[in-house]
Each structure stands twice: as structure tokens, then as C-alpha cells.
Amino acid sequence: MSRPAGHLQDLLADSAQRHADRPALVGTDETMTYAELDGAVNRVAHVLLGHGLTPGARVAVLAEKAPWTIAALIGTLRAGGAYVPVDPAGPASRVARIVGAAEPEIVLVDAASRPLLDEVLAELPTALLGRPPLVGALDTQDGVAFGREDLVLAPTAGPGVAPTDLAHLLFTSGSTGVPKGVMITHDTVLAFVDWALRHFGTRPGDRVSGHPPLHFDLSTFDIYATLAAGAELHLVPASLGIDPRGTAAFIRDRALTQWFSVPSVLTYLARFDAVAQDDFPALERLLWCGEVLPTPVLAHWMRRLPHVRFTNLYGPTEATIASSYFDVPEVPPDETVPVPIGRACDGEELRVLDEDMAPMPVGEVGELWIGGAGLSPGYWRDPEKTVAAFVPHADGERLYRTGDLARVDDTGVVHFLGRVDSQVKSRGYRIELGEIEAALATVPGIRECAVVGIDTGGFEGTTICGAYSVAEGHVLPATDVRRRLTELLPKYMVPARWAELEDLPHNVNGKIDRPALRERFAPAPATTAATGGR
Structure with a gap:
């Protein structure tokens, strides 16, 4: 397969020449060739x-x-x-x-x-x-249509737009309560698409899921890899997010050859036993990325679908879709052992470094940094955050600090071990708990508040929990707090569990004791989970 062209829109133009009458996009009640x-x-x-x-x-x-x-x-x-x-x-x-x-x-x-x-x-x-x-x-x-399909434009962007220029802005959660705009360029997406087409072998006529919402970076892979291959992108209705059997029926009825989603979707389907033995006979590839996939859930899917190839992808939005992959070779024999995040995709680089940005020895835990073709130029109009996150290494390579802990084993495979900071992954979204706290602090009557993420293990994954105390003279039940937050934050960021406390716990330095809060919310010890983090 030829290497993708210099701009993302070229991928469609090239496929429209070769596959004019093939379906490109399949929606709920509309199909476009x-x-x-x-x-x-x-x-x-x-x-x-x-x-x-x-x-x-x-x-x-x-x-x-x-x-x-x-x-x-x-x-x-x-x-x-x-x-x-x-x-x-x-x-x-x-x-x-x-x-x-x-x-x-x-x-x-x-x-x-x-x-x-x-x-x-x-x-x-x-x-x-x-x-x-x-x-x-x-x-x-005013309802007047203009613009004509028969006026043909050159497929490449206008003068002055280079492959290294901005293609789109994706806004992610910010620790201060203000969403961060991650700048994504044409060439960073094309680098991943180029690798993915070769690695997965996507071909004309493949039927690919379009599950993530369009403001989520996983959808970028769905759209452009599918169009580059001359395949069909089947847009998954948002309503199926709360319908596991409906989602399974969608995969089955559309005869999808590839399913790509966040792990919480796979967990949900497994929890409700929506997938039969040897189900989805057309399915060839199942990919996940964006959060932790519990190993028992992966084993469940692999036993049910022995004909399917399973791949764990890892990478933050700042490194464009994914930076590493791990093709799972067999049903995990030990469901307490996490699945690795694997090896770097072509053109990418994973480094596990110490506090001085020196390489950690094999098997030792350090912070994971990413370099290579997928790196974003930085955050939209925020040079301070950009300089803090994208750091030049002593060897001249520009690296992105993921905030993830990792180790490299003696075969060169990278294993994800958790977070350094207060960031969590829930339902595939990378969430700064500080943004939730900033919103919670604006609720009238809140005296003090804190938000923690709890890894409940097994099928449940990470649960966001909120604790607060109430100012004197106020009555503030958790239902009212939750309702107020839904006016300020997306639903996936609103804590699922709440505790109203007379006083929040504090450590000897007078700071909120977050480990104590996590212990308060934590369930009984759970099985270690596999990773599909971002």
C-alpha cells in the first residue's frame, strides 16, 4: 500500500478516485459512497x-x-x-x-x-x-443553500497550509478547570495511519466501527485509516452506549471486521454476557485504547471469540492516537497479570526515565516519556503548559512527559504501572481530578472538597469519587451537588460516588489526605487489571 499523502483530506480524494461507488460512511439512516x-x-x-x-x-x-x-x-x-x-x-x-x-x-x-x-x-x-x-x-x-458539488476543488489544502500545520484542535480535561486544547497536525495523524494500515492490513470493503464521539481522538483513527483503505466506516449510535445487547447486535448485524473502542465498552458487554460463543463471525480485529481493560474481561472476550486478533493500543492525545501496541498472543493464563502496552509503533519512541531524565535499568520503575513522529506541537495558546510537558532531552530529542509509571522488561516490552499525578482514565477519557474539584468548589454551600479515583478492579475499572463538607447554615445533599455539577461538567466527569463529611481528613502538613479518602471509598482488594491506558 502506498504511503499516505501530505494532507489528511488527500486520503479521501485518492480513495474517491479508486473506489467511487463503494460505501464510505454508513450512518443510522444514511449511507454515502x-x-x-x-x-x-x-x-x-x-x-x-x-x-x-x-x-x-x-x-x-x-x-x-x-x-x-x-x-x-x-x-x-x-x-x-x-x-x-x-x-x-x-x-x-x-x-x-x-x-x-x-x-x-x-x-x-x-x-x-x-x-x-x-x-x-x-x-x-x-x-x-x-x-x-x-x-x-x-x-x-436563513435556510438558503449554497455551494455546489459539481465545482471541484483541489484536494490539497489552500496556499500556506503545510503538512506540519494544524489539522484540528482536541480539547481535553485541564487541572485548573479550563479544558486544554491539544494541537494535532496533518503529519502526526498520517504517521499513525501509515503504520496502522500496514500493521492491521485494513483493505477495501472492510467494515470498521466508528464508536468514539468525534471530539475524542480515537475517532481520528477510525475516520482517516478507514478512508485511506477504501473501507466502510459504520457510525455507532451514541444511544448504544447504555445498551450492551444492542451494541453486540450492531457488531453482528453490520458484519463488522474491526471493532475499536475504549475498554469500558468491552467490560460492559462482558458484564451483561452479551457476546455468545463464536459470535461475530465476520470480526477479524478487536482493538482497545484509552483506559484500563481488566485482564478477566480480556480473557472472557478471547475465549468467546477465538477467531479474532486482539490488540492493546496505548498513547495520550498529545502523541496522536497511539504510540505503542501489544498484540495479545493467547488467552492470558494468569488473569492477575496485566497486559503490557508493548512496543513503540514505527516512528515512535518510548523511554522509561528517572527524575533526571536518565534511562532506568531493565525492570526498574520510572516515568514514561514519548518521542517521535506523533508528538503534538503543544497546547493551544498555552506556551507555559507546552514547555512543561514537551521537554528537550540531552540527546536533542523532543519528548512528551506522560505522567505514567512504567518499566521495560528484558525483551524490550513496556509495562504500564499507573499514574504519577492525580489524573485518571474513566470511560476512555483522560480526566484531571483538579478540574472536577474546581467545579465542585463553585457550588454554593461547599466548604471544602476533594475528588479521588478508585481502581475497583475486575469489571468496574476506575470510579470517580467526591467528598465534601458543608458550610455552616447550609444543607446540601449529594443529589443537589451532582445536579449542579452536571451543569458545569460532561456526564463522564461527574463523580459516581459521594461522601458528605463533617470535616475532610488532613495530613500533618494541613493538606487534604487523599490516600485516606481513597481508603474510605475503596472496596475490598480486587484483581489486578490489564492496561489499555492513554
Whole structure:
């Protein structure tokens, strides 16, 4: 297979030439062939250029996962812009912070998300993604369609946009309560796609899952690797997130050849016994990334699906999708032994270093740093955080500090051992507990608060727990606190367990005793879990 071209939008243009009549995107009630998707992308690009989009400008995309939303992402690139996918299920305050920080020249929004946009940022220029008056048309606010599919644009971005320039901004949790924008360039995504196509052997006609939301970086792999291969991307409805049997039926009915998701989805299906013995006969590959996958869950899946190849991927958003992989060779004989994160993907580098950034001896625990082709340029308009996280090594290599603990065994395989800081992984999202605490502290009546993550082991994974004390004269049940937080944070960041305390525990230095809080929330000792961290 030829090496991917210099810009992400080139992947679609090349496949549209070779596979015009093949299905490209399959939604709930809409399918686009490669030729139709290429035309839809052209229409979006013409609308943006008609608006006067300047090279490198940001375009916010606030829309549910659907074929036309993906056309909007790629159309932004074709017009020479960079897209910012925004979660339409997020609270209004967070949407406002993200869109405000990105400073887009225009917002592409679907009809379902339009009221949310009007609530938080009505003054921004807006184009509406919708069907009337033309199926799949992109309309302006007054409903007049413009942009024509038969006006062909060059597939490569406009003048001044290089492969090393910004392709999209992905906002992740920030410890101070403000989401961080991670800058992702064309070439970093292409480097991973190039490796993944060769490693997994994706081919035309493969049916690939599109499970993650579009503001989550795993979706970047789904979209561009699928389109590069001439395969079919089957968009998994968000409603299946709480329906394990429905999710299993989706894999079965669509005859998917590849499933890629966060481990919590696999855990959920295993917990409800939704997968039968030798189920999903078309499935060839099952991949996970983003959080811990308990080893018993992996063993369950491998025993049920002996015909499937299982791969653990690891990597933070700052290193673009994934930096390492481990192809699990057999059903784990000991379910208490964690699965390694493996070896670096081509062009990537994993280093386990001590506090002075010197290599740790084989078998010794140190902090994991990443270098190589996938590294982001840094955080959007935040040079201080960028300098702290992306550090030049003495040998001249630029490295990213993951905050993960790891060791290298005598075969060169890397094993993940937990976190250095207060960051946790829950439902595939990397969450700064400090952001939750910052939001919790704004709730009227809260005197003191703290948030901890508890690894419950087995099928449950990490649980976020919140503890608080109440100021004198206030009554504040946990149900009220939780309701208030849902107005400030995405649902996946709201603690699942609560404790109202007369006073939070403190250590001898007067700081909140977080180990004591974790002990308070912790269940009985649980089985060690396998890793699929990010």
C-alpha cells in the first residue's frame, strides 16, 4: 500500500478516485459512497470559502456523529482550515469555554445542536448542517443553500497550509478547570495511519466501527485509516452506549471486521454476557485504547471469540492516537497479570526515565516519556503548559512527559504501572481530578472538597469519587451537588460516588489526605487489571 499523502483530506480524494461507488460512511439512516462523500466535502469547502475562511483558521463543528458531520470535518481541511470538534452533549458552559478558546471564524452546527449554540455563542457566524431543502445540503442561517458539488476543488489544502500545520484542535480535561486544547497536525495523524494500515492490513470493503464521539481522538483513527483503505466506516449510535445487547447486535448485524473502542465498552458487554460463543463471525480485529481493560474481561472476550486478533493500543492525545501496541498472543493464563502496552509503533519512541531524565535499568520503575513522529506541537495558546510537558532531552530529542509509571522488561516490552499525578482514565477519557474539584468548589454551600479515583478492579475499572463538607447554615445533599455539577461538567466527569463529611481528613502538613479518602471509598482488594491506558 502506498504511503499516505501530505494532507489528511488527500486520503479521501485518492480513495474517491479508486473506489467511487463503494460505501464510505454508513450512518443510522444514511449511507454515502466515496463519490458522494467527496461531493459533500466539496460543498462544505465551498461554503467555508464563500464565507471568506482564511488559511489555517479554525472552524468549530458542533454536531452529532453522522455522515454529514464527518463531511464537515474533511471539508474544513479541504478549504484550508482546521476543525474543532465540540461535544454537543456537553454542558453549555463548557461548550462556551471551548469555542471561546478556539476563536473559530465560523461554526458548523446541526439542527439538534443549534439551540445550544444560540444559548452560549449566538453572535458567531454559523452554517447549518441539515437535509432540507436538499438532502445532505449545507445551509446558511436563513435556510438558503449554497455551494455546489459539481465545482471541484483541489484536494490539497489552500496556499500556506503545510503538512506540519494544524489539522484540528482536541480539547481535553485541564487541572485548573479550563479544558486544554491539544494541537494535532496533518503529519502526526498520517504517521499513525501509515503504520496502522500496514500493521492491521485494513483493505477495501472492510467494515470498521466508528464508536468514539468525534471530539475524542480515537475517532481520528477510525475516520482517516478507514478512508485511506477504501473501507466502510459504520457510525455507532451514541444511544448504544447504555445498551450492551444492542451494541453486540450492531457488531453482528453490520458484519463488522474491526471493532475499536475504549475498554469500558468491552467490560460492559462482558458484564451483561452479551457476546455468545463464536459470535461475530465476520470480526477479524478487536482493538482497545484509552483506559484500563481488566485482564478477566480480556480473557472472557478471547475465549468467546477465538477467531479474532486482539490488540492493546496505548498513547495520550498529545502523541496522536497511539504510540505503542501489544498484540495479545493467547488467552492470558494468569488473569492477575496485566497486559503490557508493548512496543513503540514505527516512528515512535518510548523511554522509561528517572527524575533526571536518565534511562532506568531493565525492570526498574520510572516515568514514561514519548518521542517521535506523533508528538503534538503543544497546547493551544498555552506556551507555559507546552514547555512543561514537551521537554528537550540531552540527546536533542523532543519528548512528551506522560505522567505514567512504567518499566521495560528484558525483551524490550513496556509495562504500564499507573499514574504519577492525580489524573485518571474513566470511560476512555483522560480526566484531571483538579478540574472536577474546581467545579465542585463553585457550588454554593461547599466548604471544602476533594475528588479521588478508585481502581475497583475486575469489571468496574476506575470510579470517580467526591467528598465534601458543608458550610455552616447550609444543607446540601449529594443529589443537589451532582445536579449542579452536571451543569458545569460532561456526564463522564461527574463523580459516581459521594461522601458528605463533617470535616475532610488532613495530613500533618494541613493538606487534604487523599490516600485516606481513597481508603474510605475503596472496596475490598480486587484483581489486578490489564492496561489499555492513554
